[in-house]
Amino acid sequence: MxxxxxxxxxxxxxxxxxxxxxxxxxxxxxxxxxxxxxxxxxxxxxxxxxxxxxxxxxxxxxxxxxxxxxxxxxxxxxxxxxxxxxxxxxxxxxxxxxxxxxxxxxxxxxxxxxxxxxxxxxxxxxxxxxxxxxxxxxxxxxxxxxxxxxxxxxxxxxxxxxxxxxxxxxxxxxxxxxxxxxxxxxxxxxxxxxxxxxxxxxxxxVAERSDAVKAQPVQLNKRDSIEDAFCSIARNCLDQVHANERGVVSGHDPSSVHQMRVGLRRLRSALDLFADEIPAYAGLGEELRWIASELGAARDWEVLAGSTLERAGTCASPDEILPVRQVCEQIAANNRQLAAAAVESARYTRLVLQFVTWLNRQGWRDGMSDKQRGSIDRPASQFAADVLRRRHRILIKRGKRLAELDDHRRHRARIAAKKVRYATEFFASLCPRRAVRHYVDALTALQDDLGWRNDAVVADQLLKSVPRVSPDAASGAAFARGYLASRVAADHQTLKKLWKKFRRLSPPG
The missing domain is CATH 2.40.320.10 (Hypothetical Protein Pfu-838710-001)
Structure with missing residues (x-):
């Protein structure tokens, strides 16, 4: 070996x-x-x-x-x-x-x-x-x-x-x-x-390319402690992050940027989920936010240049949308290069080496009292049930009258939904399979709707900057902004139905 x-x-x-x-x-x-x-x-x-x-x-x-x-x-x-x-x-x-x-x-x-x-x-x-x-x-x-x-x-x-x-x-x-x-x-x-x-x-x-890698299911054991569960979940998130690094560095596939960013979001969510029991070391959160933001700009412009403008293009003249798409594709490509440089940096290397060392050494135990060590040795199953109920309640509170919320409050509800989704997937193997499936299906449908709405909000801000880069794209950018606004308005009833369906469910724990 x-x-x-x-x-x-x-x-x-x-x-x-x-x-x-x-x-x-x-x-x-x-x-x-x-x-x-x-x-x-x-x-x-x-x-x-x-x-x-x-x-x-x-x-x-x-x-x-x-x-x-x-x-x-x-x-x-x-x-x-x-x-x-x-x-x-x-x-x-x-x-x-x-x-x-x-x-x-x-x-x-x-x-x-x-x-x-x-x-x-x-x-x-x-x-x-x-x-x-x-x-x-x-x-x-x-x-x-x-x-x-x-x-x-x-x-x-x-x-x-x-x-x-x-x-x-x-x-x-x-x-x-x-x-x-x-x-x-x-x-x-x-x-x-x-x-x-x-x-x-x-x-x-051989002209091989590294495909984007999605997260693998987390497998926990009924006898796992809280600490065992944290280690398994953190390594699962880290595996997804690392599996997409090569694709980000090569710059050929925007999906790698997306999946690495998802892995980082999952990892940040896991650290937040366990924070009361296993606090992260100083500076970790700041460094994870840094690398996530380096990937974020590339992902936002990719979405705009791809699916967002593709939908808008079905209702506009190709001559009007094409200049916008060309500008957005170039900005997206530039941001992919910046994302690649960040992943190739010594700063990112230090982040990964420090985190893996802390995880392998169980560095959180340093300075813990006997009572705190005893707490993380408790069964993960009860901890999981408590977490899922608490996160579900937060989402229900933030999502009240969801379809009528402004962009800021709807964004907070979307983040709460994302945290519920990640927590449910982390602990799915400790919960009844059928209950998890029904809950995740309804939550996924809700998230998808909130997700494209958020893409529309982000796209609107990005499209405002396009005419400054290329005056020829001004009319197409204005059309795309109007198209997105009309789609968001037309989605009002759909969002109400999705929220009503989810609100009836109980967390699977």
């Missing part, structure tokens, strides 16, 4: 990192780097890649090592995967050496047992890396290796440079990798890496 935290670093900071206090204490810090040449092999149709594996032969001095890695998705930069490494006598892989290592009933196991596979293997890309490997022994006794890498990944289709830092756990607890990364971040601006070297190599061969 290999456990590595992968980070990227500007090439101009690599030597500075070598002299960081944590690394300078090691005698190996001044050793010259070693050249690692690794040739990755696959079949012409990339069968190993498609079954989630990478196969390489690495030359180090006069030795050759064959390595098979079963790739898994990284969690906040931590690659936790099965690795099978053994010496070989030639420059090409020997699949027979893997037969006792890989189960025959897996896709990869079937592949290496197919006699035709070995004959069809060919080099697909090569990595040439100058590596400085610095062993560290922490005061806790944990052992890890810090690898400073500089080199290239080369394929027939092109090459890419790579400058990276890898923290590999040799012995101890994975959370120590995050703490070491935080200490190194004090010296140079590191960034979490979302891709392994194999990922980068295959990206030269």
């Amino acid at each position: 290999e456990r590595e935290l992968k980070l990227r670093i500007p090439i101009e900071d690599l030597e500075k990192l070598r002299h960081a206090p944590l690394l300078a204490q090691s005698k190996s810090a001044t050793d010259p780097p070693k050249l690692l040449t690794s040739t990755y092999f696959d079949t012409p149709e990339l069968a190993f890649h498609w079954c989630g594996a990478s196969l390489r032969v690495r030359v180090v001095g006069g030795e050759r090592l064959q390595t098979l890695k079963l790739e898994r998705s990284a969690r906040t930069g931590l690659f936790d995967r099965d690795e099978f490494e053994m010496p070989v006598d030639s420059d090409t892989p020997d699949l027979k050496l893997l037969l006792d290592q890989i189960s025959a009933d897996t896709d990869c196991g079937k592949l290496i047992r197919d006699e035709a596979t070995a004959a069809r293997l060919k080099p697909v890309f090569v990595t040439r890396i100058n590596r400085s490997a610095i062993p560290l022994r922490l005061p806790s006794g944990d052992e890890l290796e810090v690898a400073l890498d500089e080199g290239t990944i080369e394929a027939d289709s092109g090459s890419v440079p790579i400058v990276a830092v890898e923290l590999e756990l040799k012995h101890g607890q994975p959370e120590n990798l995050y703490e070491v990364a935080l200490e190194l971040l004090e010296t140079v601006p590191l960034r979490i890496d979302h891709m392994s070297k194999a990922d980068l190599g295959y990206e030269l061969l």
Whole structure:
């Protein structure tokens, strides 16, 4: 099993990192780097890649090592995967050496047992890396290796440079990798890496794109404590955030921005939900609001340029709407670049590393009294029921005469509905399934209506700024604003019916 935290670093900071206090204490810090040449092999149709594996032969001095890695998705930069490494006598892989290592009933196991596979293997890309490997022994006794890498990944289709830092756990607890990364971040601006070297190599061969990732259902156990539930929910939210980082950085899919933003909203809601029992550390809320706002502008302009103007365009001349759409699409693209830069920043890296360290270490226990620790050890089921009832009451209060509320008060009701929805989904596995389904269905319909109404309010504000950017788009922007206002007015009865239907229900706890 290999456990590595992968980070990227500007090439101009690599030597500075070598002299960081944590690394300078090691005698190996001044050793010259070693050249690692690794040739990755696959079949012409990339069968190993498609079954989630990478196969390489690495030359180090006069030795050759064959390595098979079963790739898994990284969690906040931590690659936790099965690795099978053994010496070989030639420059090409020997699949027979893997037969006792890989189960025959897996896709990869079937592949290496197919006699035709070995004959069809060919080099697909090569990595040439100058590596400085610095062993560290922490005061806790944990052992890890810090690898400073500089080199290239080369394929027939092109090459890419790579400058990276890898923290590999040799012995101890994975959370120590995050703490070491935080200490190194004090010296140079590191960034979490979302891709392994194999990922980068295959990206030269295959034009793969990272799809937007929705939240997975939270699975809680009836015997879970409040603290157990918090940890499961927080990690679930963090998984959604991290799964969409790569898509945000690539900038190709606006949906990744949306889903990462949803993940952040869910995480902020979870922290608020548990705040009385498990208070967040100082500054966390501010940093989460910062990254959410960096994504928010991109998302708002995407919605306007897409679905909002598409609906308006059905009732207007294309010549009138087209200039508006072009302006909005360009502003949206610019904001996607800003969102990508935020996710690539050292500030965001610090936020993630600090949060994961706090979560893994259960940092909230520091300074807690015995009574407070006893409180978070209580069963989560009763806590969940109390939370759902309380949040439901807040929504009912804020939603009184919902269809007649002004934009500000309706926005507060929408936020309350969102918090109820997230809380219900967080605790759904502790509640009767049928009750959850009916409640969430009615709440979802209400949220959808409130959501597009909020989009209309935001769009109206954005459209006011469009003529200043492009006078040619002024008439189209004015038409779109009028169209949205008419749609909101026409929705009055629908919102009344949706609210009436929801108001009859009781929370599922």
